Every structure is written in structure tokens, then in C-alpha cells.
Amino acid sequence: MQCFLQPGVKLGTCNTPKPSFFDFEGKQKWEAWKALGDTSPHQAMQEYIAAVKKLDPSWNPQTTEKRGKENKTGFGGPVISSLYQEEEIIREEDKNIFDYCRENNIDYVTKAIQSKKVDVNVTDEEGRALLHWACDRGHKELVSVLLQNGADVNIQDGEGQTALHYAATCEFFDIVELLLQSGADPRLRDQEGCLPEEVTDSKAITSALQQHSSSQP
Incomplete structure (x- = not known):
């Protein structure tokens, strides 16, 4: 089950499915984004970044956004953070x-x-x-x-x-x-x-x- 977190600056309100049971970090980030509700895109983005950095102090939104630009999602825009990591491709x-x-x-x-x-x-x-x-x-x-x-x-x-x-x-x-x-x-x-x-x-x-x-x- 794939779930990608779109940046609040792009879509605002959380509109993606809850991440996989095993994706503990992803679920925390998803819940942080969902908790922002209907705040403005700019405010949502700032509050989302603050919330995620509390969960993961080493997280860098610039790094993840850059990586996201290389991997487009089905929504047509770059992702800030992938909530679900596919298992390594197996032969x-x-x-x-x-x-x-x-x-x-x-x-x-x-x-x-x-x-x-x-x-x-x-x-x-x-x-x-x-x-x-x-x-x-x-x-x-x-x-x-x-x-x-x-x-x-x-x-x-x-x-x-x-x-x-x-x-x-x-x-x-x-x-x-x-x-x-x-x-x-x-x-x-x-x-x-x-x-x-x-x-x-x-x-x-x-x-x-x-x-x-x-x-x-």
C-alpha cells in the first residue's frame, strides 16, 4: 500500500490514505500533516515542517524535496516525504x-x-x-x-x-x-x-x- 505525503504548500489539507501498518515513521508524519486540518497552505507547510522535525531532528525538507523532484508522484508534483518505502526489488x-x-x-x-x-x-x-x-x-x-x-x-x-x-x-x-x-x-x-x-x-x-x-x- 503506497502513500505519499504531498506538501501543504501544494495541496494544503491531508488527502492521502493512512500509511502501511509497518511504516511507523510514515504514520507519524501522516498524522502530523492530517492534524493541520484546513489551515492555509503556507501555514500548513511551516507547521508540518516543525512537527516532522520534532519526530526526526535530522530531517531536511530541502533534501527530501530535491529527491522528490526526481520522482514524480501520481498527483503530478514533487513529494516532500515518501511515507511508504517499497521493499527492495527482488528478482x-x-x-x-x-x-x-x-x-x-x-x-x-x-x-x-x-x-x-x-x-x-x-x-x-x-x-x-x-x-x-x-x-x-x-x-x-x-x-x-x-x-x-x-x-x-x-x-x-x-x-x-x-x-x-x-x-x-x-x-x-x-x-x-x-x-x-x-x-x-x-x-x-x-x-x-x-x-x-x-x-x-x-x-x-x-x-x-x-x-x-x-x-x-
């Missing part, structure tokens, strides 16, 4: 099942699982399952395929986070609904004691999770 022969999952290569993942070459609940070195990655990237169709092929909807990663934690923090409401319909338990806490409803800024998602929790026996 086809070096890819593993998680790479194909991140790429949303549904055909490859489905065939690998159904041929028993890959366990649908296989985890990476951080304990993240394919379902975690699909939820993080917003690949709803792939999430559905994984669930249909026996993915554990409540599997927890190395930090105790479920797929619901990932979908909630990335604010994919439709995936949250799909997980709940598939038996995901919103009452499971991660190792820090956080419920899925506590890791999102989306009121709609929080409400859906709370309602589902209250309906559980």
Missing part, C-alpha cells in the same frame, strides 16, 4: 510467498496453498502470517481467498497482533467487516494490552468493533 527467482502476497498475486498464492506447497498459516520471521500482510496492504480479495482456504482469522504475530489489529490501524473498514464476518475476535489483545479498537483513529471501525464485542457471549 523473481528470489521471491518467497510473502513477496507474492504483498504484490497481491492472488493466482500464485492460491495455487501455492491449494497445491500444499505452502501452509496458509505460514509465518515470517516476525510471526506475521499471509493474512497479516494481506490486511496490511488492503488486499481485500486476497484476504477473502486466504480465509476460504483455511487461514486462521485470529492468528497473532510475534507482538500478539491479529489481522484485525492490522486492518483497523490501516483503516480498511471493508476488511475489518470481512474479518468480523469470518469469526475474528475483536476482544483479543496484543502484547501491549491493546484491542483492535484501540489502534485506529476511525470512528466507524471503532464502533463496528465495539458493537461486535458487545454481541459476543
Whole structure:
């Protein structure tokens, strides 16, 4: 899931999706920009720079803007800071099942699982399952395929986070609904004691999770 932060001087109000679950620095910068609301472009730019420098004192807006001019975004202008860094490009022969999952290569993942070459609940070195990655990237169709092929909807990663934690923090409401319909338990806490409803800024998602929790026996 790519998310690029446009400078306030260009677009003003934050209008890009929330960054990937794993992009911790990016999420902080995105939240700082979003918090500026509808301030004027100039004021937003100044306040954004101040906020980001608090998070990263070494950050240089001139350096990132120069780099942005070399890499245009789909919006047609240079970026100030890329919120999401693509994984290093991997040669086809070096890819593993998680790479194909991140790429949303549904055909490859489905065939690998159904041929028993890959366990649908296989985890990476951080304990993240394919379902975690699909939820993080917003690949709803792939999430559905994984669930249909026996993915554990409540599997927890190395930090105790479920797929619901990932979908909630990335604010994919439709995936949250799909997980709940598939038996995901919103009452499971991660190792820090956080419920899925506590890791999102989306009121709609929080409400859906709370309602589902209250309906559980």
C-alpha cells in the first residue's frame, strides 16, 4: 500500500490514505500533516515542517524535496516525504510467498496453498502470517481467498497482533467487516494490552468493533 505525503504548500489539507501498518515513521508524519486540518497552505507547510522535525531532528525538507523532484508522484508534483518505502526489488527467482502476497498475486498464492506447497498459516520471521500482510496492504480479495482456504482469522504475530489489529490501524473498514464476518475476535489483545479498537483513529471501525464485542457471549 503506497502513500505519499504531498506538501501543504501544494495541496494544503491531508488527502492521502493512512500509511502501511509497518511504516511507523510514515504514520507519524501522516498524522502530523492530517492534524493541520484546513489551515492555509503556507501555514500548513511551516507547521508540518516543525512537527516532522520534532519526530526526526535530522530531517531536511530541502533534501527530501530535491529527491522528490526526481520522482514524480501520481498527483503530478514533487513529494516532500515518501511515507511508504517499497521493499527492495527482488528478482523473481528470489521471491518467497510473502513477496507474492504483498504484490497481491492472488493466482500464485492460491495455487501455492491449494497445491500444499505452502501452509496458509505460514509465518515470517516476525510471526506475521499471509493474512497479516494481506490486511496490511488492503488486499481485500486476497484476504477473502486466504480465509476460504483455511487461514486462521485470529492468528497473532510475534507482538500478539491479529489481522484485525492490522486492518483497523490501516483503516480498511471493508476488511475489518470481512474479518468480523469470518469469526475474528475483536476482544483479543496484543502484547501491549491493546484491542483492535484501540489502534485506529476511525470512528466507524471503532464502533463496528465495539458493537461486535458487545454481541459476543
